[in-house]
Amino acid sequence: MWETTVDGRVLHFHLAGINNQNFIMRDEETGSWWQQVTGEAIFGPLKGKHLKPVFWDELTFGTWKHEQPQARVLRPDEQVAASGKYAPADWEERMLRVPVATRTSAPALNKRELVVGINVNGAASAYPITALQKQNPIIDKLGGTPVIVVMSEDGQSVRAFERRVEGQEREFFLKPNSSPLRLIDDRGTEWDFAGTALSGDIAGRQLPRIAALKDYWFDWKTYNPNTTVYTLGDR
Amino acid sequence: MENVLTPTNTKNRSRIESRLIWPALLLLLLLSIAFVAIPVFLIQPFRPQTQRALEISYLLRAWSPLATVIILLSVLALTFWKWKRARRWWRKALLVIVLLLSIVPAWFARQNHFEWMFNPLHNSSYVKAADAGFVRDSDMVLAVKINNEAVAYPVRLMAYHHVVSDTVGGTPICATY
Numbered sequence: 001m002w003e004t005t006v007d008g009r010v011l012h013f014h015l016a017g018i019n020n021q022n023f024i025m026r027d028e029e030t031g032s033w034w035q036q037v038t039g040e041a042i043f044g045p046l047k048g049k050h051l052k053p054v055f056w057d058e059l060t061f062g063t064w065k066h067e068q069p070q071a072r073v074l075r076p077d078e079q080v081a082a083s084g085k086y087a088p089a090d091w092e093e094r095m096l097r098v099p100v101a102t103r104t105s106a107p108a109l110n111k112r113e114l115v116v117g118i119n120v121n122g123a124a125s126a127y128p129i130t131a132l133q134k135q136n137p138i139i140d141k142l143g144g145t146p147v148i149v150v151m152s153e154d155g156q157s158v159r160a161f162e163r164r165v166e167g168q169e170r171e172f173f174l175k176p177n178s179s180p181l182r183l184i185d186d187r188g189t190e191w192d193f194a195g196t197a198l199s200g201d202i203a204g205r206q207l208p209r210i211a212a213l214k215d216y217w218f219d220w221k222t223y224n225p226n227t228t229v230y231t232l233g234d235r
Numbered sequence: 236m237e238n239v240l241t242p243t244n245t246k247n248r249s250r251i252e253s254r255l256i257w258p259a260l261l262l263l264l265l266l267s268i269a270f271v272a273i274p275v276f277l278i279q280p281f282r283p284q285t286q287r288a289l290e291i292s293y294l295l296r297a298w299s300p301l302a303t304v305i306i307l308l309s310v311l312a313l314t315f316w317k318w319k320r321a322r323r324w325w326r327k328a329l330l331v332i333v334l335l336l337s338i339v340p341a342w343f344a345r346q347n348h349f350e351w352m353f354n355p356l357h358n359s360s361y362v363k364a365a366d367a368g369f370v371r372d373s374d375m376v377l378a379v380k381i382n383n384e385a386v387a388y389p390v391r392l393m394a395y396h397h398v399v400s401d402t403v404g405g406t407p408i409c410a411t412y
Contacts, residue, residue, distance in 0.1 A: 004407045015349040017278035043293035056379045062372030065364045071385035072361040
């Protein structure tokens with residue numbers, strides 16, 4: 001997800017092709033080609049320019065609606081919906097059967113395995129969803145920064161944060177049987193899934209967010225060739 | 236000795252030129268088709284791409300609108316030239332067919348065939364979260380929040396449209412999937 005203003009000009013994007021199963025976009029204004037996943041212009045007059053990333057979450061509608069009851073949602077196009085062209089509800093399971101045609105070196109996971117990818121100070125790491133399902137939250141250190149990756153009680157929404165408060169590293173645990181999900185840190189402060197402190201003298205404090213991309217392993221690996229993979233029992 | 240064009244010489248040369256027209260027309264037609272067909276082949280889905288293939292595709296896509304028209308005009312010029320000399324009706328018919336065929340790549344170079352396949356949503360519309368009956372609570376959404384304005388893009392819709400332009404909290408953005 002990207003801001004579309006480049007050098008003071010708003011660009012309008014179209015699909016122009018496929019690069020290893022990731023879209024290439026073409027802007028109407030200059031005809032440059034952009035890689036969707038990196039936001040970088042790869043050919044054309046704007047080659048080398050980067051779109052500014054917009055921070056976004058991939059959540060279940062239920063979790064999001066609970067946090068943002070007044071917000072707006074993209075509506076289906078009536079013609080497309082009428083012709084039944086939108087993906088069926090089970091499209092994610094169907095995607096697992098679509099063949100993968102990129103060249104990734106020495107796969108550590110199945111190509112279509114779902115991972116949560118995060119990038120901190122140039123260091124990339126992939127957290128398999130299956131690992132998060134067994135161990136939630138995942139406490140890790142990436143590029144020298146202490147991080148936490150947490151999955152909501154819906155089993156699908158995932159967020160990542162820096163786990164530092166006023167420069168002090170904190171450990172986090174899942175509060176047992178909490179719904180909505182609550183975390184407790186090693187000083188007894190309670191936190192919600194949005195990373196906001198709910199108790200103690202730091203109530204209302206927000207943990208710094210880290211962009212977490214839910215992605216297929218092969219796609220994450222293609223655009224983050226030096227990524228590590230988190231395996232259970234690392235710590 | 237002076238090289239004088241005798242009537243027989245002129246006739247011979249004209250015949251050779253006349254024969255060269257057909258391979259020339261065929262070559263132009265193939266060149267024009269190559270301009271639009273090569274990128275379609277190189278950047279098709281479900282096939283790995285190399286940096287070189289992408290660069291070739293970009294250059295061909297960038298130049299094909301102009302190149303295919305220049306080729307079309309050349310074919311047109313050759314057709315006029317040959318028309319007067321073509322005595323048999325089927326040769327004239329063949330000329331017309333070649334001319335019509337060279338219009339196809341010139342037209343295709345002006346199309347975005349990816350948008351035939353993956354329909355982007357250029358006029359997006361929205362409803363309030365509470366009124367969104369088309370999304371189930373367990374469906375995934377891409378959620379953004381800029382300057383206190385929050386918007387969700389259901390993944391099932393994004394998997395079809397792939398690119399949606401929007402302005403959130405006063406910031407022009409493009410949601411992609």
